[in-house]
């Protein structure tokens with residue numbers, strides 16, 4: 490059985506730890522994590538000895554090659570250096586998306602992995618969900634004819650955007666990655682996967698329109714703790730309300746630090762951006778962006794990313810020459826029409842061909858997290874053919890598309906050529 494270490498044992502790292510514990514197929518033998526409370530969880534909840542809960546990635550890498558593969562789950566800007574070290578040491582990597590924070594670093598990881606013959610799988614979990622798998626299969630089976638246009642919308646949800654991109658780890662694009670990569674590299678990956686063609690040109694517009702001081706309500710303060718009561722009560726983003734509510738649904742946007750603590754106490758301390766008013770944060774992440782793409786065969790695609798929706802979900806519509814399909818990723822229902830015939834409603838969660846492991850598709854990313862875990866373990870053990878597996882080359886191609894879209898946005902929508 491392959492021995493695994495998880496580097497960065499925060500929200501995503503622990504999620505992978507739980508999958509290893511629940512489904513087996515590999516053995517978790519070490520973690521590397523700077524936060525003591527997370528290392529403690531490694532000991533208490535995952536049964537690891539303190540000796541193998543390394544206090545940093547550096548301390549772990551200093552041991553040389555002690556496992557077969559790693560899950561690299563630190564923050565975006567840390568990926569490049571850690572991935573390069575891991576590759577040099579001989580590790581295969583399940584690498585959290587985005588691969589790295591710049592186009593150059595992404596390409597360097599791809600080239601190093603190819604040069605050294607290492608297996609690197611990006612966590613493009615969305616393509617593993619039966620919802621998108623079903624669309625891909627329809628395309629392969631010719632049910633849509635030739636795909637001419639794809640429209641994908643990433644509805645981030647006002648509360649999720651505030652937690653992650655105004656107060657959370659991805660609020661400053663320079664410190665992490667442009668939002669179109671951080672949030673939408675999944676969407677770009679899906680578009681490329683479904684179309685299976687090279688994108689040749691891209692253009693993009695977007696800005697940070699709402700979460701800035703001009704929109705701060707009268708009576709608001711720098712921290713929710715100091716905001717006037719009447720203003721706070723009406724505010725959609727009142728941290729004393731929004732964090733507890735959302736934590737009930739799962740950890741999101743840096744809220745891992747609230748686990749096991751009294752949220753009110755943390756907010757009263759006013760120590761960091763997660764306690765700040767959304768209109769007085771130090772954020773620069775855009776809150777809406779559109780991307781237009783054209784492909785080598787003339788097909789087009791459009792992506793809308795917006796902070797402003799009630800729920801957090803993706804919506805997709807694929808238009809082919811013989812039929813169309815659309816649906817909401819959140820409920821997993823697809824509506825397929827072969828032109829001229831009655832519409833069919835398909836519940837993707839019930840498609841047995843995508844559920845060979847009996848996975849609950851209501852889980853992380855429509856079941857995608859779990860499928861990806863299985864596929865990574867297969868990749869580094871049997872390397873069987875996989876319908877969904879993404880190579881490092883394909884993953885980096887969608888990242889390049891995202892970085893080019895960002896370059897276009899910064900140049901008032903100028904059309905950018907996309908080269909591999």
Ligand SMILES: NC(=O)c1ccc[n+]([C@@H]2O[C@H](COP(=O)([O-])OP(=O)(O)OC[C@H]3O[C@@H](n4cnc5c(N)ncnc54)[C@H](O)[C@@H]3O)[C@@H](O)[C@H]2O)c1
Pocket residue numbers: 496497498499500501502521522523524527544545546547562563564565567585586587612613614658671743745854
């Ligand atoms: N695939 C997806 O759909 C998806 C979803 C959410 C986040 N992500 C990505 O996963 C990554 C992790 O996100 P997260 O939400 O788990 O963040 P997180 O902050 O909860 O976890 C990161 C962990 O790394 C630890 N860390 C920091 N420096 C370290 C070091 N030098 N050595 C070892 N550990 C260190 C932190 O203490 C933290 O616990 C990010 O790149 C993020 O963009 C991917």
